[in-house]
Amino acid sequence: MRARIIGRMRALTCVAVVLTGVAVQVGAHAAPAGGGAARAGQDRSQRLYPALQRPPGDPELIARGRALYGINCRACHGLDLRGGDLGGPNLLRSQLVLRDQQGEEMLPVIRDGQSGAGGSSMPPQPLSDADIRAVVEYIHDVLGTASRQGGPPAGDEVELDILVGDAAAGQTYFATRCASCHSPTGDLQGIGARIPSAQQLQNTWVRGGARNAGRPPVIVTVTRSSGEPVVGWLERLNDFLVVLTEPDGRHRSFSRDGDTPVVEVDDPMAAHREMLPLYSDTDIHNVTAYLVTLQ
Amino acid sequence: MTSQPVCLVLAVAVVVVPAAALAQERGGLDPASLLEPLKESWPTYSGDYSGRRYSGLTQVTRDNVSRLTLAWTRQLNTGMPALEGANAPTFIGGEGTGEFAIGSQRIKGSILQVDDLLYVTAPDHVWALDVRDGGERWHYFWKTRGGPHIGNRGAALWRDSLIFETVDNYLVSLDARTGEERWHTEIASFEEQYFSTMAPIVVGDHLLVGTGNDLDAPGFLQSFDPATGALRWKFYTVPMSPDDPGIDTWPTLDAARHGGGQVWVPGAYDPETNYYIFGTGNPTPGYTGIARLGDNLFTCTLIAVDVDTGEMAWYFQTSPHDTHDWDSAQTPILIDGVIDGVPRKLVSTAARNGYFFTLDRVTGEHIVTTRYGATSNWASHIRENGSPNPHPAKEAIIPGALVSPVEGGVANWQPPAFNPDTGLFYTQENNGFNLLYLTELDPRGSMGLGGKDRITVGSGGNALSAIDYRTGETVWRHAWPIGGGGGAGVLTTAGGLVFTGDGSGNFVAFDAADGDLLWHTRIGNISNAPQTYLIDGRQHVLVASGRQLYAFVMY
Numbered sequence: 001m002r003a004r005i006i007g008r009m010r011a012l013t014c015v016a017v018v019l020t021g022v023a024v025q026v027g028a029h030a031a032p033a034g035g036g037a038a039r040a041g042q043d044r045s046q047r048l049y050p051a052l053q054r055p056p057g058d059p060e061l062i063a064r065g066r067a068l069y070g071i072n073c074r075a076c077h078g079l080d081l082r083g084g085d086l087g088g089p090n091l092l093r094s095q096l097v098l099r100d101q102q103g104e105e106m107l108p109v110i111r112d113g114q115s116g117a118g119g120s121s122m123p124p125q126p127l128s129d130a131d132i133r134a135v136v137e138y139i140h141d142v143l144g145t146a147s148r149q150g151g152p153p154a155g156d157e158v159e160l161d162i163l164v165g166d167a168a169a170g171q172t173y174f175a176t177r178c179a180s181c182h183s184p185t186g187d188l189q190g191i192g193a194r195i196p197s198a199q200q201l202q203n204t205w206v207r208g209g210a211r212n213a214g215r216p217p218v219i220v221t222v223t224r225s226s227g228e229p230v231v232g233w234l235e236r237l238n239d240f241l242v243v244l245t246e247p248d249g250r251h252r253s254f255s256r257d258g259d260t261p262v263v264e265v266d267d268p269m270a271a272h273r274e275m276l277p278l279y280s281d282t283d284i285h286n287v288t289a290y291l292v293t294l295q
Numbered sequence: 296m297t298s299q300p301v302c303l304v305l306a307v308a309v310v311v312v313p314a315a316a317l318a319q320e321r322g323g324l325d326p327a328s329l330l331e332p333l334k335e336s337w338p339t340y341s342g343d344y345s346g347r348r349y350s351g352l353t354q355v356t357r358d359n360v361s362r363l364t365l366a367w368t369r370q371l372n373t374g375m376p377a378l379e380g381a382n383a384p385t386f387i388g389g390e391g392t393g394e395f396a397i398g399s400q401r402i403k404g405s406i407l408q409v410d411d412l413l414y415v416t417a418p419d420h421v422w423a424l425d426v427r428d429g430g431e432r433w434h435y436f437w438k439t440r441g442g443p444h445i446g447n448r449g450a451a452l453w454r455d456s457l458i459f460e461t462v463d464n465y466l467v468s469l470d471a472r473t474g475e476e477r478w479h480t481e482i483a484s485f486e487e488q489y490f491s492t493m494a495p496i497v498v499g500d501h502l503l504v505g506t507g508n509d510l511d512a513p514g515f516l517q518s519f520d521p522a523t524g525a526l527r528w529k530f531y532t533v534p535m536s537p538d539d540p541g542i543d544t545w546p547t548l549d550a551a552r553h554g555g556g557q558v559w560v561p562g563a564y565d566p567e568t569n570y571y572i573f574g575t576g577n578p579t580p581g582y583t584g585i586a587r588l589g590d591n592l593f594t595c596t597l598i599a600v601d602v603d604t605g606e607m608a609w610y611f612q613t614s615p616h617d618t619h620d621w622d623s624a625q626t627p628i629l630i631d632g633v634i635d636g637v638p639r640k641l642v643s644t645a646a647r648n649g650y651f652f653t654l655d656r657v658t659g660e661h662i663v664t665t666r667y668g669a670t671s672n673w674a675s676h677i678r679e680n681g682s683p684n685p686h687p688a689k690e691a692i693i694p695g696a697l698v699s700p701v702e703g704g705v706a707n708w709q710p711p712a713f714n715p716d717t718g719l720f721y722t723q724e725n726n727g728f729n730l731l732y733l734t735e736l737d738p739r740g741s742m743g744l745g746g747k748d749r750i751t752v753g754s755g756g757n758a759l760s761a762i763d764y765r766t767g768e769t770v771w772r773h774a775w776p777i778g779g780g781g782g783a784g785v786l787t788t789a790g791g792l793v794f795t796g797d798g799s800g801n802f803v804a805f806d807a808a809d810g811d812l813l814w815h816t817r818i819g820n821i822s823n824a825p826q827t828y829l830i831d832g833r834q835h836v837l838v839a840s841g842r843q844l845y846a847f848v849m850y
Contacts, residue, residue, distance in 0.1 A: 045394040048441050050486050083739055093511040093553055093742055098487045120549075150488065150510030150579065150743015158734060162694040199748075202695055203730055207752040218777075237776045238799035240815050258812075267777070273753050276697070276728045277670045284730075285694050 051098065051143040058137065065138025072125050073135065081142055082152060087120060091139060092152060098143070103136040110135065162199050163289055165282070170290030173283055181271060184294050192294045202288040206279070208272030216268045220244050222254050223262040230254075234265065323455030323471055324409055326497050330566055335829040337408040337837075340449050340494040341710065342826065346563035346628040348712040349787050350827045354834035355849045356790040360804045360814045366835060366848040369429030373417035373842040374399035376436055388467060388476045389419070389438030397444050401822040402839035403708075404449035404494060407457075408828045413837070414452065414471070415844065418444040418462050418492075423474060426830055429844060433474030439463045442490040448561065448708070449494035451502060453521035458502060460491040466504060466524055480524035487512050496561050496571070497521060498602045503571055505558030509743045511579040514556035514594070516571075518605060528605030532556035532575045532593045540607075541592030550587045555579035556594035560624040560708045563642065568657055570599040570608055572629070572642055576622035582691050582747040583618070583733070583740030590615040595623040597644055597652070599659060609659025612682050613646045618690040619673065619731075620702045620744055621647040628713045628720060629656060630764050643764045645711055645722040647704025648673070650683050651767045665767030668705035670726040670755035673698055691733040691747040701727035701751055710784040710824040712793065714807045719761040719770055721785045721793050721807075726755035757781060759795060761810060771810035775799065784824020786836075794836060796821025802838055802845070818845050 047053045070079075076088025083090040091097045100106045110132045113124035127135070145153040174184070182188050195201040209215060218234040222242060230252055232244035242263050243253040254261055324338055333342035334351040341348055355363060375396045377383050400417040407414040412432060413424045419439050423432040442462040450459040457471040464483040469476055483489035488510040496503040502521040508514070514532040519525065533554040534542040545551035555578045562573025578587055578594035593607075595614035600607050613623045627644040630653075634641070642656035649668025654661055661681035666674075674683035689696050703725065711722040728751070735746030757780020761771045775797055783796030792813070793805040802821055804814040819840035826837045836847040 045392070046396065046441075048443055049488050050440070051488075053441060078739075082737075082742070089549055090511075090553075090739075090742070095484070095487050095512065098510075099484060146510075147743070147745055149745070150508075150581075151745025152742045158736065160693050160732065160734065160736075162732065164694045199695070199732065203750045203752065206697070206730060207750075236799070238779060238797055238801060239776060239803070239812055240801060240817075265777070269753070273755065276699070276753050277672070277755055279697055281688065281692075281694075281696050284697060288694075 048148075049146075051140070051146065054140060054144055056144075057141050061134050061137045062141045064131075065134035065136070065141075068127065068131050068135050069138050072127060076122075080152070080155070081139065088122070089120075092143060092146065093150070097139060100136070100140075103133055106136045106139065107132050160199065162202065162285075163292060165285030165287070165289030167286070167289040167293055170286035170288065173287055174290055177275070178287070188291065188294055190294060192292045198288060198292055201291055202284065205287065205291060206272075206276075206284060208269050218268070219266040221264045221266070222252075223264070224254075225260070237263070237265065324452045326453060326499050329497060336410075337406070337826050337828050338452055339407070340405045340451075340496060340561040341563070341626060342405075344498075344564040344566065344629070346626045346710075346713075347630075347715070347787075348710055348785060348824065349714050349789070351789045352827055352829060352834045353789045354829075355788065355792060355827075355836065357792065357806050357813060359849065360790075360792060363804075363814060363816075363836065363847045363849055365816075366846040367427075367429045368846070369424065369844045371402070371415065371417065371420070371422060371842050371844065372399075373402065373420060376420075376434075378436075378438075384420075384436035385433040385474045386435045386469075386476060387438060388435065388479065389440075389461070390465070391438040391440040391463065393438045395439050395441050397439065399842060400444060400446070401841045402844070403446035403823050405710075405824065406826060406837060406839070406844075407450060407452050408826070408837070409452055412471075414450050414457055416447045416450050416459055416494075417842070418447045420447075421450060421457065421459055421469065421474070423457075423471070424844075426828075429846065435467075435469055435474045435476070437461045437465070437467060440485055442485065446492050446708075447494075448492055451495040451497045451521075453497045453502065456521060458495050458521060460493055460495060460504065460506070462490050462492070464489050464491045464506060466495065466502075466519060468521075468524060478524050480519070482506060482517060482519075483508075491559075493559050494561050495519075496564065498564050498571060501527060501602050503562075503602070505560070505573070507557045507559040507576070508555070509579070509581070511553035511555065511742055513552055513554060514558055514575055516558045516573065516600065516605075518602070530600055530605045530607070532558060532596070532598070534592075544590040544592040546586070546588050553579060554587060554591055554594060555581070556591075556596070557622070558624065559622070560626055563627050563629045564602070565629055565640070565656055567640070568599070568608070569602050570656070571602050572597065572599045572627055572656060574598075574613070574622075574624045574627060574644060574646075576624045577614075577617045577620050579743060580741050580746065581618070581620045581744040582731075583735050583745075584616055584690060585738065586740040588616075591617070595621065595646075595648075597623070597627060597642070597654065599656070611652070611654055611659055611661060613644065613650065613652055614648045614685070615678075615682050616685050617648070618685065619648070619698065621700075621704050622707075623647060625706055625708060626710050628711065630713055630715075630720075632718070632764055634662060634765055641764065643713070643720055645706050645720065645762065647700075647707055648683065649700055649705040650674070651720070651762055652681065653764050653767065663765070663767040665762075667722070667760055667762055667767070667769060668700055668724060668726055669758075670699040670728070671705060691731040693733050693736075695730040695732045697728060697752070698731045699726060699728045699755060701725075701729045702749060703727070709782060712785040712787040712824075713764070714787040714793070716789065716791065717761070717807050718763060718765070719807065720764050721759065721761050721787060721795075723780060723783065723785070723795070724758045724760040724772070725780050726757060728752050728755065757798065759785075759793075759805070759810075761793075761807075773805065773810050773812065781820075783821035786825040786827060788827060794825040794827075794838075796838075796840075802840075816847075819843065
């Protein structure tokens with residue numbers, strides 16, 4: 001009886017899940033970490049740190065500073081100011097640079113040089129004060145594009161090749177551990193084409209499907225000491241309460257006291273959760289390599 | 296290690312000064328009273344110095360907790376207040392322009408309870424509320440310069456001064472009776488992206504102050520004069536010069552000086568040794584360890600410093616070379632216990648990385664390491680010295696590594712508790728999984744917490760766990776139903792109870808001995824740690840859910 005009701009409910013929800021699953025994937029690109037572009041419309045006074053709150057500098061001065069930086073500073077401090085081949089420190093996390101307001105800290109160092117704490121040293125730069133001010137303005141401009149939580153300015157989008165697995169080994173693993181619920185010619189047909197990003201595909205299958213709205217519903221059976229068991233879609237569950245919706249749309253809730261009433265949860269995600277501690281990273285990479293072939 | 300002794304004059308003032316008389320003269324809280332075990336009031340972050348959050352009150356018990364009833368509730372506007380008009384704060388301070396609009400914040404700190412007042416904080420806010428009805432006595436608001444408004448862990452009461460930290464790195468002292476500002480002083484550089492959340496800790500005439508930073512800056516603990524805000528000493532948690540201890544665990548001095556190890560959660564204080572024992576945060580850059588190969592001392596480390604000198608007495612690293620943002624800053628607990636039949640002075644801590652430790656708190660000698668996070672999978676083995684050894688394959692890697700716990704850890708700042716009657720250490724246990732991808736391919740690594748993609752892919756189930764401090768074994772464990780767990784701290788009492796939140800909207804009480812669930816009330820998810828005190832001879836239990844306070848009482 002219970003199995004039959006659950007079976008019917010699964011069939012009812014199946015279509016919805018497949019559709020929302022795909023929809024969620026399409027919109028699932030990760031949000032940028034908060035680089036300059038993401039903040040373009042934001043009121044500067046609401047930005048978290050002084051370097052980000054600074055009013056924009058003079059574009060011409062910044063452009064000149066960028067050119068001068070490229071000639072005089074880049075070899076040591078790097079194209080992106082994060083340290084270069086000749087061992088100059090990362091300027092974007094330099095306490096001196098961060099403290100500087102109008103060149104009062106940076107200018108003397110650029111002009112006169114200084115000995116570094118670790119034995120390294122910075123030679124004086126043959127630049128006029130006006131040129132140094134342009135470089136300072138440029139450095140402040142770059143600092144103003146830093147990401148949240150101390151991250152560097154957002155660089156170019158990098159396409160990572162996460163496909164390091166062995167597809168044949170993945171197919172074998174799939175047959176052993178996944179095929180009891182999933183089929184390459186059934187629910188996962190064309191999954192590699194439906195989710196073209198390999199990273200997205202890996203995230204999705206390890207998670208066991210789409211997030212939130214796209215998740216298959218959890219079915220719960222509540223058995224009291226008397227009366228028929230009540231079966232429905234789980235809305236909420238904690239130690240004191242179970243709330244469900246019956247197939248006819250009726251809202252039901254039951255107080256819980258230990259094992260009374262008996263609450264049985266049929267969660268299609270449970271198998272995926274139970275797998276999490278069992279996967280090796282190699283298993284995961286192999287299965288991803290296999291699923292990508294399901295075009 | 297650079298420790299700069301600014302003033303050593305007040306050495307050992309803690310016990311010697313006839314503090315009771317002095318306090319009576321000036322009013323407020325006698326610092327010596329903080330040496331008493333937690334019972335009728337709640338005068339410091341953890342209630343007392345031990346970090347146990349074990350109250351001696353016994354009116355509420357296993358047998359009657361079901362009769363606990365609501366005394367009052369009060370909602371606080373933790374967002375941007377009106378700066379003028381009838382609803383404006385009593386006093387407004389701050390170095391900002393008032394333009395930076397803060398959002399509504401959850402109450403994540405300890406609430407001090409002394410005499411007839413409660414002192415409640417949220418970022419940029421302090422309130423004094425009547426202890427009997429939650430009515431406002433005064434409200435102080437700080438106009439911030441900015442910074443991440445993620446939380447405030449509470450204030451410190453020193454005599455009649457209430458002292459707290461602001462997000463934009465000021466220590467602010469208020470007249471505890473009126474809320475009027477006495478002074479403020481900058482404790483860290485806002486330009487260098489420090490931000491401050493910690494509840495300062497009073498030890499005698501020292502005010503111990505920590506701060507935070509995500510941008511590759513060195514961590515430090517500072518001691519200030521609580522009367523004037525003058526700096527006494529500053530203890531860096533990473534090597535700042537070539538001859539500092541720990542330098543051999545960093546590839547370069549530059550890496551060490553940008554190595555993190557922030558101090559952002561209060562520690563515990565042992566009056567017998569005069570050691571303040573606290574944990575440090577993660578090394579930076581957080582996820583790309585390539586530019587800081589080595590153990591990265593003294594990040595993710597339990598440290599004992601002498602309160603009078605700021606000199607390190609011992610250390611134990613709970614997470615060598617962390618690459619997962621697993622700060623080990625959580626409050627440790629001092630336990631007077633018995634190991635192998637011998638009475639010992641111990642300290643235990645349940646780290647964010649999923650490992651539980653017990654040490655000798657006098658010497659730092661390692662006694663116990665166990666894994667209490669059921670699914671924590673990042674360590675290859677336990678080293679001979681007791682530190683878990685990180686497995687390089689469980690760092691962020693290009694094809695993705697499946698890592699448990701998630702960035703928030705198995706535990707976090709939420710305070711654990713220890714009950715000497717049961718011998719059990721109670722902590723939340725969160726067992727999430729992330730796929731962790733390396734996105735920064737540059738051999739220089741990234742900065743701050745950049746350089747990775749972090750995708751949560753599920754949970755191995757969360758629980759409240761009761762751990763035997765002697766063995767590190769979990770004695771009982773209450774698994775939260777799907778979706779429960781997480782954000783609440785823990786309180787335990789001599790009434791044989793453990794209070795916490797279930798992460799599913801309930802405030803709950805357990806039998807401390809066996810984990811029987813005895814009571815609950817659905818007031819919303821608990822956002823701090825429950826506390827208890829005695830008013831009019833009746834035991835109260837106070838807890839916050841977001842910006843709502845609830846005081847319960849046993850009649």
